[in-house]
Amino acid sequence: MKVVKLEPIAVSLPMRKPVIMAGEEVRRADNVLVRVTADDGTVGWGEAASAPTMTGETIESMTAAILHLAPVIEGRDPGDIEGALVALDGRMYANTGAKAAVEIALHDLVGRATGRPVHALLGDKTRERAALLGVIGGGDRDGDLADAARKKADGYTAFKIKVGIDAAEADAARTRAICRVLGDEMLISADANQGFSMEAALAFVRAVADAGLDFVEQPVAGHDLAGMAAVAAATTIAIGADEGIHGIDDIRRHHEHKAAHGVSLKAIKLGGLRAVVAAGRLCDRLGMDVNLSCKTGESSISCAAALHAAAVLPGLAWGLTLTCQALASDVARHPVPIRRGHAEVSDGPGLGIEVDEALVQRHRIAVALRSVA
Ligand SMILES: [Mg+2]
Structure with a gap:
């Protein structure tokens, strides 16, 4: 099995009510999803929240990072997750949120492809x-x-x-x-x-x-x-x-x-x-x-x-x-x-949840990656 596509999808999800904490008020959740697709059509999903005051990452920076990382994942055997992590770190320093979203998506993909839960x-x-x-x-x-x-x-x-x-x-x-x-x-x-x-x-x-x-x-x-x-x-x-x-x-x-x-x-x-x-x-x-x-x-x-x-x-x-x-x-x-x-804990394949693509599209937001004043 090979990864044929790794793509970031920025979403803005509505909160039931704002969460107020020191230095931050979360009224909407701006997250980046990762959809990774294998050559047999299996899809895995990952996610990371923007966290400018914790990881330094925004949805714009994570989207750019995931696009930058995609070439070292596409074409790989997704089963070699340790190798993928080395490749991600070799391609780009830091950006732990973006890398987590990719790593979670690979686990979901491998779990689904092999019928095993991610915890296994x-x-x-x-x-x-x-x-x-x-x-x-x-x-x-x-x-x-x-x-x-x-x-x-x-x-x-x-x-x-x-x-x-x-x-x-x-x-x-x-x-x-x-x-x-x-x-x-x-x-x-x-x-x-x-x-x-x-x-x-x-x-x-x-x-x-x-x-x-x-x-x-x-x-x-x-x-x-x-x-x-x-x-x-x-x-x-x-x-x-x-x-x-x-x-x-x-x-x-x-x-x-x-x-x-x-x-x-x-x-x-x-x-x-x-x-x-x-x-x-x-x-x-x-x-x-x-x-x-x-x-x-x-x-x-x-x-x-x-x-x-x-x-x-x-x-x-x-x-x-x-x-x-x-x-x-x-x-x-x-x-x-x-x-x-x-x-x-779910013992179903992968993450054990079904992502609804219609909901993803409903909450998807455009991210402008390059703008010149
Ligand atoms: Mg805390």
Whole structure:
């Protein structure tokens, strides 16, 4: 089998409601899909969200990167995914979101062609289902309290509260109120998305010391290892790194500097599912906890891919964040099913979802790659 075509398709998907977080408001999800076609007609799909403040990539840059990468994938045997990854890195530095979309599409293609689920291409299955983190991030206290109560009633057992938005004291008061609604049986985290200064981060962790949080994610800037370590030293709440993790070396560095007790892994940051699984295995060896996450507004393609990676990770103590349920319209005929706050791993071929080409076309947007003023 040979790949005959690899194409980027930019889409803009409507959100049910905006997600408000530090430094970013997601009102529509601007993502790039990858459709890879083999010479026998088999099609695989991949996806990556634009994430200018996390990976530096936009839909325009990812579209251009995927077009630049296509010649090293077209003509290849898709079954040699390791070889494809070497070829992608040889052709272009960085661009981990674009590369993740290509890598996910190759896994889907190979899985469909061989009748195997993507998780079987990644390793041995360690779990059948994963607890999903309910994201609480509407930007206002009353709305967040109602959202938390609704998600708890829906069966969610793990939560992520978006903070770093208001003054630390106001964020802490909102967090404490949400924790009271959720109770102590739940896994609860607060994600500042780098939104606090050092002083604000220290004020926040002190103000939520007895609120029942299990971890606080990325309180200060991703590059500020010393700041992360100082916050970690100032509290008994575990500190997680997200925006600071772009590869295996970043995980080691955070561990060595005592800058994080755990990490949030995303395919778009690490360059694909294989890198996510390798990172998860390293975390297991280092004794670090793992949250596996999709970017806000990723469709069932990325969410199914994350679920397959979750199925083989050694540890997933900080839960799985899928984001397709926040979309008003997905691109899959049947979005990844979520029941009682959990997702079941699919054993169907490839990603185990059917992309609806009509929905893709409905949400497709034109990307101007070259314009001259
Ligand atoms: Mg995060």
